[in-house]
Amino acid sequence: MSDRLRQSGFVDLQLARWRNRRGQIVAHWQRLAARERRILKVAALGLALLFSWFGLIEPPLEKMAHWQAELPRLHSQSVALEEVLRDMAPIAGEPVDLWQRLRQSLDTSPLNGHYRLAEAAESPPESVRVLFMDAPAGPLMEWLQHSAPELRLTITEAHLRRASATDTNGPVATVSGDIRLEPAQTAKETR
Template sequence: MNLIEKLHASWRASQQRYAPAANRARQRWQALAPRERRLVLCAGAVLGAALAWTLLIEPPLKTLNQYRDELPKLRAQAAQVADLTAQADLLRRRAPAASSAMPAAEELAASLTRAGLSAEQWKLEPAEGKSPALVLNVRQAPSSVLMNWLDGASRDWGLTVAGAELERAANPHGRPLPGLVNGRVTLAPAAGQAS
């Protein structure tokens, strides 16, 4: 007995098993009035459509909506990772050769902007004299952001604060503005790096 004959035999056995129930269903269907048959067919179509929606259409739509919500977050995270990777590459290139020169003003300006200081709040200019130093003038800059940036400049570029003249910022009426400072900070290479 080959596979096809076995399948045919099992098909006949299942037909014989369900034949009485199929005959009863056929007799009940024929006993229904035409209007009742249409109602049963409509109910079957509605049930089939509901099953198709629940099993075939709704899960992919739900997944698409979920991905539509998550995609911008993932893109933002990818942009942050790319930015951090670029910063790490920059630091890696700079680390082997500890330079006695000051970092480029554009590099410092970009890091000030990334730290959260707007271009109106700061101005970089070379210090007077022959020493390789820069003066950072700040106007109504958040003190916490400035201190965090100075700490990062020390770690990232080996810069030290050679001098600082900071005072609390005030509004036009002379009232102090909480958390904001005006003044100047002189940045120079660390003593071990100075030429």
């Protein structure tokens, strides 16, 4: 492409124009008085300094000032967040182990006596399997909607069926089956 431009004379034409324009500028500069040259040099230096200040120095200084003002606020928010997270930690006397917390939650609900936790060999290492036998359906659904999320558990699999009972029109429906629960991922784990 550049060879074609040279052959067509485009490059030579542009160089000739540049030389002509440069010659005009030099001639105009030489016709100026020494005082005018000095004024133009000072003005050019002033413009260069203004450009350097407003274009290169002031923006980083403003960012530094902004972050120096923001850091104390962010630090106080971080401290407040740490306090909230510390308050969310298991209360003294509350079991730290997932199995103990799950067992305690089920024992204090109407589901006591209607469940069995699967052995470790029966469920994957990061999940808990709970087997329900003739459990009241209402309390079970309430426990799954409210208590399981409070324990930071998510339901990954559920197989429930209405328990075989002779009175299907009774006031309390019972269900049997198994539910697999896994610990909910925290924000740090999802990254």
